[in-house]
Amino acid sequence: MPKPKVLATHELFDAARQILQEACDVEYWAKPELIPRDELLQRVRDKEGLVSLLTVRVGEELLRAAPKLRIVANVAVGFDNIDVPACTARGVVATNTPGVLDETTADFAWTLLMAAARRLGEGEALARSGNWKNWDLAQLVGTDVHGKTLGIVGFGRIGKAMARRARGFNMKVIYNSPKRAPEEVEKEFAAEYRELNALLAEADFVTLHMPLNEGTRGLFDMAKFSRMKPTAFLINTARGPVVDEAALVYALESGKIAGAGLDVYENEPFILPGLKRANVVLAPHMGSASLETRTKMAVIAAENTVAFFKGQKAPNMLNPDVVQPK
Numbered sequence: 001m002p003k004p005k006v007l008a009t010h011e012l013f014d015a016a017r018q019i020l021q022e023a024c025d026v027e028y029w030a031k032p033e034l035i036p037r038d039e040l041l042q043r044v045r046d047k048e049g050l051v052s053l054l055t056v057r058v059g060e061e062l063l064r065a066a067p068k069l070r071i072v073a074n075v076a077v078g079f080d081n082i083d084v085p086a087c088t089a090r091g092v093v094a095t096n097t098p099g100v101l102d103e104t105t106a107d108f109a110w111t112l113l114m115a116a117a118r119r120l121g122e123g124e125a126l127a128r129s130g131n132w133k134n135w136d137l138a139q140l141v142g143t144d145v146h147g148k149t150l151g152i153v154g155f156g157r158i159g160k161a162m163a164r165r166a167r168g169f170n171m172k173v174i175y176n177s178p179k180r181a182p183e184e185v186e187k188e189f190a191a192e193y194r195e196l197n198a199l200l201a202e203a204d205f206v207t208l209h210m211p212l213n214e215g216t217r218g219l220f221d222m223a224k225f226s227r228m229k230p231t232a233f234l235i236n237t238a239r240g241p242v243v244d245e246a247a248l249v250y251a252l253e254s255g256k257i258a259g260a261g262l263d264v265y266e267n268e269p270f271i272l273p274g275l276k277r278a279n280v281v282l283a284p285h286m287g288s289a290s291l292e293t294r295t296k297m298a299v300i301a302a303e304n305t306v307a308f309f310k311g312q313k314a315p316n317m318l319n320p321d322v323v324q325p326k
């Protein structure tokens with residue numbers, strides 16, 4: 001029997017390629033630039049599987065162009081790039097990569113938090129510029145992290161990993177999520193529940209860890225920023241569109257908040273010029289970018305694909321209601 005044809009929109013890592021080749025005939029897009037849309041739609045035409053990056057929009061257009069498609073394996077935990085109901089309607093399985101990037105993403109959210117609080121972006125630019133004249137008592141003074149209050153919005157795996165790290169900084173941890181965590185979980189993470197507005201009024205650092213969906217899109221608007229302390233920072237390693245960026249620029253300009261650390265943007269890779277300010281630390285969506293973790297993400301996407309084609313249940317199915325033919 002010929003192996004099922006799969007398109008990978010990236011060349012992936014060796015470990016993932018080895019798993020895929022076991023059960024699939026894989027065509028890789030190996031160029032450094034993203035696969036152009038028309039190229040993608042053309043190449044996916046005869047494929048039964050797609051291993052795709054989060055930059056690939058999988059909706060009606062792609063599904064129509066790929067009549068043989070049976071599985072889309074996203075190399076990401078977030079899956080707002082995939083129209084899951086549209087996949088389900090066509091019997092296409094969709095999978096993601098949960099669990100492997102929580103600690104790495106939390107590490108990076110802390111990197112941004114600390115860089116923003118301690119003005120590392122400005123300090124680095126000065127150190128490299130050749131214009132650093134002397135040590136000065138009031139030079140690049142930022143704000144302390146230790147002993148402050150961390151407000152975690154979205155208390156899933158990554159949010160909890162944030163809470164665990166906050167202990168070492170002797171911080172008070174408050175959190176908000178659609179569902180309050182059980183008491184023993186709150187105890188384990190030394191985290192207190194707050195209504196969102198109460199959290200915003202109390203936190204010195206507000207860090208976002210919710211998925212992007214219709215309930216969270218644009219959630220952080222002017223009204224939310226107005227609730228925050230003028231000394232507070234916003235950290236976003238979740239998804240750009242949970243924040244209204246124009247409102248964020250205004251909040252930063254008008255001193256409603258003190259600064260921000262951003263890894264994600266409303267229209268990536270475009271970054272609103274108003275965000276390129278001294279009190280904002282900017283990163284190009286790299287929260288999960290350690291070699292260990294990105295390799296694991298690719299491996300999981302490969303494992304989901306191979307399990308599916310071996311007639312097993314893909315371990316990280318987003319639409320378990322899709323019935324797989326035997």
Ligand code: GLV
Binds near residue numbers: 054
């Ligand atoms: C990265 O942003 C991911 O969702 O895995």
